[in-house]
Amino acid sequence: MSGLLAGKRLLVTGVITDASIAFSVAKLAQENGAQVVLTGYGRLSLVERIAKRLPEPAPVIELDVTNAEHLAGLADKVREHVDGLDGVVHSIGFAPQSCLGGGFLDAPWSDVATALQVSTYSYTSLAMASLPLMSPGGAVVGLTFDATKAWPVYDWMGVAKAGLESASRYLALHLGKQGIRSNLVAAGPLRTIAAKSIPGFDQFEDAWTQRAPLGWNLTDQEPAARACLALLSDWFPATTGEIVHVDGGYHAIGA
Numbered sequence: 171m172s173g174l175l176a177g178k179r180l181l182v183t184g185v186i187t188d189a190s191i192a193f194s195v196a197k198l199a200q201e202n203g204a205q206v207v208l209t210g211y212g213r214l215s216l217v218e219r220i221a222k223r224l225p226e227p228a229p230v231i232e233l234d235v236t237n238a239e240h241l242a243g244l245a246d247k248v249r250e251h252v253d254g255l256d257g258v259v260h261s262i263g264f265a266p267q268s269c270l271g272g273g274f275l276d277a278p279w280s281d282v283a284t285a286l287q288v289s290t291y292s293y294t295s296l297a298m299a300s301l302p303l304m305s306p307g308g309a310v311v312g313l314t315f316d317a318t319k320a321w322p323v324y325d326w327m328g329v330a331k332a333g334l335e336s337a338s339r340y341l342a343l344h345l346g347k348q349g350i351r352s353n354l355v356a357a358g359p360l361r362t363i364a365a366k367s368i369p370g371f372d373q374f375e376d377a378w379t380q381r382a383p384l385g386w387n388l389t390d391q392e393p394a395a396r397a398c399l400a401l402l403s404d405w406f407p408a409t410t411g412e413i414v415h416v417d418g419g420y421h422a423i424g425a
């Protein structure tokens with residue numbers, strides 16, 4: 171088998187449509203020699219239908235990251251398909267509507283707690299649920315939206331992403347001794363279900379298409395997926411706790 175990820179066994183979360191960043195990761199990973207197991211949340215039959223559009227059939231395991239039983243049973247379920255994992259992709263985010271679109275000052279703690287549990291804490295809980303299957307050289311990769319700044323309309327999701335970026339560094343710290351890396355890809359705005367749920371998301375779209383030095387395609391998930399593959403591969407063996415921007419260069423310029 172040839173390709174960047176030849177022989178690697180990956181667990182990929184977060185596929186809900188074929189526009190999901192996770193779908194592009196799974197597709198490219200298979201095209202580059204990896205064996206992929208997916209997890210799906212909620213509408214499992216939909217995820218299974220989308221999975222059929224991948225180059226190779228991929229099994230789908232149910233995983234709600236807020237469900238302790240799902241997390242506790244994950245390693246055994248994955249073992250039914252592969253005998254270990256070389257990489258885990260966290261492509262999960264959710265915030266209740268009160269937390270987005272300008273509601274920062276009024277969002278209740280119960281809603282903020284949901285956003286943080288699903289979008290931040292789950293990075294660590296997914297990694298820990300997968301750890302029994304991982305060995306030195308393994309990699310965990312997640313998706314963030316540059317949390318070094320306060321963005322209009324992103325509100326508590328921005329706080330959740332800041333926490334995710336920190337959680338990735340702590341995971342790097344705590345799993346480094348086991349030879350496991352943790353890195354994030356900071357993607358520019360992409361038209362997915364998660365993005366469409368943010369009222370005012372078009373502000374990001376306008377800003378990026380007008381100002382990103384390299385330009386920006388709102389419907390091309392492949393650049394972000396390629397960076398995920400690179401971080402999962404053996405070509406970043408000494409990189410952990412890192413955030414790679416795949417945003418057309420937007421983060422590097424002044425407004």
Ligand SMILES: NC(=O)c1ccc[n+]([C@@H]2O[C@H](COP(=O)([O-])OP(=O)(O)OC[C@H]3O[C@@H](n4cnc5c(N)ncnc54)[C@H](O)[C@@H]3O)[C@@H](O)[C@H]2O)c1
Binds near residue numbers: 211236263264
């Ligand atoms: N689309 C963008 O503009 C953009 C930019 C930067 C980062 N990201 C991040 O990329 C990741 C993937 O999002 P996407 O844009 O591909 O959107 P998406 O809607 O396709 O994917 C989000 C996924 O999160 C899953 N999810 C939600 N709640 C869950 C739960 N409780 N348990 C398990 N899974 C759950 C959904 O089922 C879905 O598959 C997210 O972390 C998102 O914040 C997106």
